[in-house]
Amino acid sequence: MRELLDALKKKIVSELGLTDMRPEDIRDDEAFFQNGLELASIDLLFLVAVLDNDYGVLIDSKELGEKVFQNLTTLAEYIMQNRIR
Numbered sequence: 001m002r003e004l005l006d007a008l009k010k011k012i013v014s015e016l017g018l019t020d021m022r023p024e025d026i027r028d029d030e031a032f033f034q035n036g037l038e039l040a041s042i043d044l045l046f047l048v049a050v051l052d053n054d055y056g057v058l059i060d061s062k063e064l065g066e067k068v069f070q071n072l073t074t075l076a077e078y079i080m081q082n083r084i085r
Contacts, residue, residue, distance in 0.1 A: 056084035
């Protein structure tokens with residue numbers, strides 16, 4: 001799980017162009033949106049594509065997305081339970 005969390009942090013920083021942040025600055029339980037990383041909805045769409053491309057994991061409803069994209073831990077747990085690659 002630690003390896004996946006670290007990989008996700010690196011992807012978020014590099015792929016979303018968060019130039020003022022380092023992967024190690026992101027806490028595992030830090031919220032993606034309000035009072036956290038403050039990601040935008042376009043960032044969420046990009047993360048959905050990364051999950052599909054890199055892990056074979058689909059987020060196919062708003063309700064599922066709200067559950068999965070709470071923080072890095074919820075995202076990593078979902079990937080581990082549902083990945084096909």
